[in-house]
Amino acid sequence: MTTVETTVSYSVSEAAEAVGLSTYTLRWYEQEGLVEPIGRDSAGRRRYNAGDIGFLGLLTKLRGTGMSVADMRRYAELVRSGTGTYDARLELLEGHRDRVLERIDALKRDLEAVDFKISMYRAYQCQEQSS
Amino acid sequence: MTTVETTVSYSVSEAAEAVGLSTYTLRWYEQEGLVEPIGRDSAGRRRYNAGDIGFLGLLTKLRGTGMSVADMRRYAELVRSGTGTYDARLELLEGHRDRVLERIDALKRDLEAVDFKISMYRAYQCQEQSS
DNA sequence: CTTCCTCTTCGAGTACGCTCGAAGTCAACC
DNA sequence: GGTTGACTTCGAGCGTACTCGAAGAGGAAG
Numbered sequence: 001m002t003t004v005e006t007t008v009s010y011s012v013s014e015a016a017e018a019v020g021l022s023t024y025t026l027r028w029y030e031q032e033g034l035v036e037p038i039g040r041d042s043a044g045r046r047r048y049n050a051g052d053i054g055f056l057g058l059l060t061k062l063r064g065t066g067m068s069v070a071d072m073r074r075y076a077e078l079v080r081s082g083t084g085t086y087d088a089r090l091e092l093l094e095g096h097r098d099r100v101l102e103r104i105d106a107l108k109r110d111l112e113a114v115d116f117k118i119s120m121y122r123a124y125q126c127q128e129q130s131s
Numbered sequence: 132m133t134t135v136e137t138t139v140s141y142s143v144s145e146a147a148e149a150v151g152l153s154t155y156t157l158r159w160y161e162q163e164g165l166v167e168p169i170g171r172d173s174a175g176r177r178r179y180n181a182g183d184i185g186f187l188g189l190l191t192k193l194r195g196t197g198m199s200v201a202d203m204r205r206y207a208e209l210v211r212s213g214t215g216t217y218d219a220r221l222e223l224l225e226g227h228r229d230r231v232l233e234r235i236d237a238l239k240r241d242l243e244a245v246d247f248k249i250s251m252y253r254a255y256q257c258q259e260q261s262s
Numbered sequence: 263c264t265t266c267c268t269c270t271t272c273g274a275g276t277a278c279g280c281t282c283g284a285a286g287t288c289a290a291c292c
Numbered sequence: 293g294g295t296t297g298a299c300t301t302c303g304a305g306c307g308t309a310c311t312c313g314a315a316g317a318g319g320a321a322g
Contacts, residue, residue: 023299032279043289043300044300046300064237090249101242117189153311175318
């Protein structure tokens, strides 16, 4: 039994669509070393495979949680350096997660002050209505 | 009975200390219209009063929750325009609060993907230990 | 009076993360 | 063969939010 390798692949614009980044940004991520050099077709055009898309998906989560491009590059370099870097990757991600949790707490704390101010303006509105 | 106006006031560096911003940033906030022009002493030096400090405190909460400087200026302008702008202020702050809540949700969502990745690396660690 | 310190204004510089324009290549379609 | 459209690289430009350096003024202490 022979299996045909029907490797799915995406052009830069398809990949951009798939991961929610612009084509500019995808090329820039590659240039910045956030993803390994993307494979090319015979005409030199990028072909993103499923693994590339998956990794870009993770990168967008990291960016979405505020990781700096510098740290994303550090993580990407660890991944490229092979299986001997699991501990370092774990440390990087755990450090990031802790910072994100702190950030969420800070947002909630600061939001309380805003909510208090909102309640003041709501109180003024009620006064207006009662007069 | 006469009361002496013991108005507390702060130099730019004291104000910076009090609100947790740099002196550069405080001067810049004034220049950008995020606070009303700060009073000066006879030598032309800024004197921040309690109200200024309080307003700066609110501004830091707004910045801390990711409000843009442009929106902070809009809010400051509404405050300076007097009591007729309560509705507009409320609308601005409520819109902001909604965006912050969405942001917190997005952080939590994206963090789940990171946590999943962390759990994968933890699993690898356990494999190593068991071999 | 001199030194020291903090303040002033002004404009320039920095860091980050994209975002874009220009010029050119290549495959596909008519 | 010509046109179209998506792609390539390169370097430049942009928006946001500060951050800083330089030059000078003014008050307080020795």
